[in-house]
Amino acid sequence: MALMDFIKKQFIDILQWTEDADGTLAWRFPMAEMEIQNGASLTVRESQMAVFVNEGTVADVFAPGMYKLTTQTLPVLTYLKNWDKLFESPFKSDVYFFSTRTQLDQKWGTPNPITIRDKEFGIVRLRAFGIYSYHLTDPKLFYQKISGTRESYGREELEGQLRNTMVAGLTDLFGESGVPFIDMAANQDEFGKAMFAKAAPMFAEFGLALDSLVVQNVSLPEELQKILDQKIGMNMIGDMQRFTQYQVANSIPDAAKNEGGLAAMGVGLGAGVGFGQVMGQAMGAALQPAAAAPTAAPMSADDVVATLEKLHGLVEKGILSQAEFDAKKAELLKKLS
Numbered sequence: 001m002a003l004m005d006f007i008k009k010q011f012i013d014i015l016q017w018t019e020d021a022d023g024t025l026a027w028r029f030p031m032a033e034m035e036i037q038n039g040a041s042l043t044v045r046e047s048q049m050a051v052f053v054n055e056g057t058v059a060d061v062f063a064p065g066m067y068k069l070t071t072q073t074l075p076v077l078t079y080l081k082n083w084d085k086l087f088e089s090p091f092k093s094d095v096y097f098f099s100t101r102t103q104l105d106q107k108w109g110t111p112n113p114i115t116i117r118d119k120e121f122g123i124v125r126l127r128a129f130g131i132y133s134y135h136l137t138d139p140k141l142f143y144q145k146i147s148g149t150r151e152s153y154g155r156e157e158l159e160g161q162l163r164n165t166m167v168a169g170l171t172d173l174f175g176e177s178g179v180p181f182i183d184m185a186a187n188q189d190e191f192g193k194a195m196f197a198k199a200a201p202m203f204a205e206f207g208l209a210l211d212s213l214v215v216q217n218v219s220l221p222e223e224l225q226k227i228l229d230q231k232i233g234m235n236m237i238g239d240m241q242r243f244t245q246y247q248v249a250n251s252i253p254d255a256a257k258n259e260g261g262l263a264a265m266g267v268g269l270g271a272g273v274g275f276g277q278v279m280g281q282a283m284g285a286a287l288q289p290a291a292a293a294p295t296a297a298p299m300s301a302d303d304v305v306a307t308l309e310k311l312h313g314l315v316e317k318g319i320l321s322q323a324e325f326d327a328k329k330a331e332l333l334k335k336l337s
Contacts (some may be wrong), residue, residue, distance in 0.1 A: 011090050012036050015050075017097035023155040025136060026147040027097045035090035042067040047101045049139045053094040054080045056149075058140045092334040094145055094149070097137040103209055106132050108166040113221055119180045126181065128170060130216040132199075134162070134208050141207035162203070166213075169198040184218045191215050211218070304332045 012034050017027055043066050044050045050062040052074065059077040071078040077093060080246035109129030118124045136142055173195055179187055192215040203210040219225065241320045309330060 013040045014043070015040060015095055017048060017050075019048075023103075024152055025099055025155055025158065026139075026142065026150065026153040027099075028149070028151050029095040029097065030151075031092065031094065031152050034087070035092050036069065036095075038069070040069045042069055042095075044097070047099060049098045049100055049136075051096045051098065051139050051143060052077050053143070053149075058143060059093070061140055096139070096143060096147075098125060098142065100136050102135045104133045104136070106159070106162070108132055108163050108273060110167055110170065114167075114171050116174045118133055119178070122183055123219055124181060126174060126218060127221070128215060128218045130200075130214045132166065132213040133211040134203055135211060136207060137209045138207035141205075143207075146206055155220055156237055161206075165202045166195075166199055169195055171201065173198055181218070181220065188215045188218065191218070304335065307332060 012031075015029055015036070017029070019027075042050060042062060044062050044064045045063045048064060052059040052062075054077055057080065060074050067073050071083055081091065086137055107129070108131070110127050113125030113127050115123065115125050146158065173191070177191070177194070179191075184191065192213055195215065196210065196213040199213065200210045311325050311328055315322060
């Protein structure tokens with residue numbers, strides 16, 4: 001009885017794969033020293049395909065279904081093994097199962113910025129990322145080019161290759177599209193469709209079908225994005241004079257927080273006008289660059305007192321130092337003597 005059990009264990013009469021985890025694309029049936037029994041049953045479930053490999057050569061490919069293994073169901077293997085008639089003895093063959101389930105929510109992105117020539121900004125560096133999905137369609141091609149004789153081949157092992165494929169297509173697309181960066185956000189759907197058309201043939205070379213591709217974001221590096229935000233804020237793209245004036249006006253509050261900052265900018269209190277007048281003139285110049293700078297009116301005693309009160313308020317807020325206040329006070333009092 002023990003001898004019969006031993007002999008029975010050497011033959012396989014049922015071949016099947018019950019996937020116990022996500023992400024496995026290819027799996028080799030464990031043969032060890034066993035052989036396949038004549039008339040054995042092969043079960044290929046929905047979302048699977050099976051391949052018989054004889055001495056490194058892909059033989060028969062099976063779609064979903066249940067099969068009884070005979071020379072009729074294994075025509076290529078029968079030819080390779082030179083079976084003139086129905087085979088009656090067990091035989092050895094590697095059997096691989098492949099998952100054809102859709103691999104969802106796969107992420108792609110540019111590891112480094114892509115340099116392109118933009119119509120509005122000149123040479124810029126862009127980043128992009130999104131998601132895609134795919135499934136395996138040609139197990140023979142996938143076996144020959146990707147998985148090979150591995151016991152199993154997982155989705156994560158393929159991610160790097162697919163991501164590089166996507167980025168390669170993206171680089172070409174950026175260069176060919178000619179769409180200014182500022183218009184890309186409004187054209188992300190069309191951009192995704194064009195990228196899909198370029199990437200799909202590359203996936204097919206691996207025995208895969210690209211099911212969907214979404215471009216979620218196209219962005220500039222942080223330092224370039226700040227410049228773009230400033231330009232959009234002024235709505236003055238192309239008018240560098242007004243843009244520069246806008247930058248000066250925006251820098252006044254930051255400079256006022258630093259001791260001596262206003263004097264360094266040339267908009268301090270040395271000209272005999274209050275801080276509020278300086279701010280108004282600076283913003284006026286930014287918004288109306290063609291207007292001439294107004295001339296400060298002569299100051300009366302009441303004006304001097306009012307100005308000193310404003311300056312003292314700036315000292316209390318820490319915007320002006322006591323030394324700056326004293327210097328300005330002396331200058332204003334001289335005008336009254």
